[in-house]
Amino acid sequence: MSRVVGPRSGDAIFASVERVNAELFTLTYGAIVRQLLTDLEEVDEVNKQLDQMGYNIGIRLIDEFLAKSNVTRCVDFRETAEVIAKVGFKMFLGVTASVTNWDADGTCCSIVLEDNPLVDFVELPDTCQGLYYCNILSGVIRGALEMVSPL
């Protein structure tokens, strides 16, 4: 007889995976963005590059997420957004996000991170207006969702 295991909560998994120092993570990410800005100089290019990097991370991350968290397939977009915000972000970044701003169709929402570890100690100068500093996160979500999409 096999037990059916339900989805594990983000906290439980976060406690069981290996973690790196938060400041190291923040500073490394800051250094990456800084270097990209120096190399590419165009804010749009940097945004695109961050998105691409996030995409490459996302297509691999999804397997780790599925293996560790035992979630079953989400039936609609609302559930998907909830799972990403509550389980996904908790598991990988240790912070919980909240889902807000649902539009009338239920096709568009905002995922808000209260204390985003990527932006600790960061200030954007005026020359970088229009830079999506956390674009890597949107790339990760894009990559991960593409691997579980019906196509």
Add this chain to the structure above:
Amino acid sequence: MMYMFNRNGVCLFYREWNRPLRTLNPQQDHKLMFGLLFSLKSLTAKMDPTSAEKGNLGVPQLPGQGCSFHSFRTNTYKLSFMESPSGIKIILVTHPRTGDLREALKYIYNLYVEYVAKNPVYAPGTPIKCELFNTNLDQYVRSIS
């Protein structure tokens, strides 16, 4: 023996530990296996007496949606199958008296995540050629058989 496929039917991994008879060349073998699983999944979902919603026959099913089969047994072997929502399929062919291998398949999926998904030199969608993965897999299989 063990097969691993991705969502497009590319055979990512094949390993045999005890296979006395080989009838087809490897390419045909992989295609046959993938086709078999695809059809079986479709069939089992359509024949499900408990589910209300069914598409037309032939419409591809999303991995994880509806009911999914996990093993079948003949008089000479037992085939166990697991599919992740991202389309990674793991198949184990063992002797007929093996117990339920679902936990084992999940463990192998975790191994895959550790050694392959996290491997920076692995390109997703290509066959797996990672020594660490092979070694750990062999160790695990010996420990459960």
